[in-house]
Amino acid sequence: MKYSLETENFFERVYHxxxxxxxxxVTSYGAIANYLGAARSSRxxxxxxxxxxxxxxxxxxxxxxxxxxxxxxxxxxxSIAMExxxxxxxxxxxxxxxxxxxxxxxxxxxxxxxx
DNA sequence: TGATTGACTATGA
DNA sequence: TTCATAGCCAATC
Numbered sequence: 001m002k003y004s005l006e007t008e009n010f011f012e013r014v015y016h017x018x019x020x021x022x023x024x025x026v027t028s029y030g031a032i033a034n035y036l037g038a039a040r041s042s043r044x045x046x047x048x049x050x051x052x053x054x055x056x057x058x059x060x061x062x063x064x065x066x067x068x069x070x071x072x073x074x075x076x077x078x079s080i081a082m083e084x085x086x087x088x089x090x091x092x093x094x095x096x097x098x099x100x101x102x103x104x105x106x107x108x109x110x111x112x113x114x115x
Numbered sequence: 116t117g118a119t120t121g122a123c124t125a126t127g128a
Numbered sequence: 129t130t131c132a133t134a135g136c137c138a139a140t141c
Binding site: 028029039040041042046047050052063071075 | 121124
């Protein structure tokens with residue numbers, strides 16, 4: 001079968017960025033999309049994360065929406081699995097939402113210091 | 116091939 | 129401030 005190199009590349013980029021998320025930090029789909037130059041394609045990041053389940057090294061629990069809400073927690077098998085993993089990284093989660101999200105927020109565009 | 120969906124975000128009321 | 133709608137692009141049905 002045939003894969004779209006651009007799409008595959010996009011997915012790879014998403015995985016790469018997510019892997020760069022340091023311990024105790026989180027980021028948003030939009031931030032990743034923005035770093036990839038697809039700020040309007042934040043949904044594609046979510047789609048990539050859906051496929052990220054094929055990649056065991058993807059800390060998807062560090063990726064939330066712009067409000068810091070664990071929108072994808074249901075994709076971790078357990079509804080509490082995601083917040084538990086975040087709790088292990090000293091990230092407080094209240095009502096499926098990261099406490100002081102902006103303090104834990106990690107912007108790849110800034111952290112990776114794009115050229 | 117065409118229509119619908121989706122781990123989102125931004126804007127308007 | 130909260131709710132509803134539009135836009136985005138790719139994958140799935």
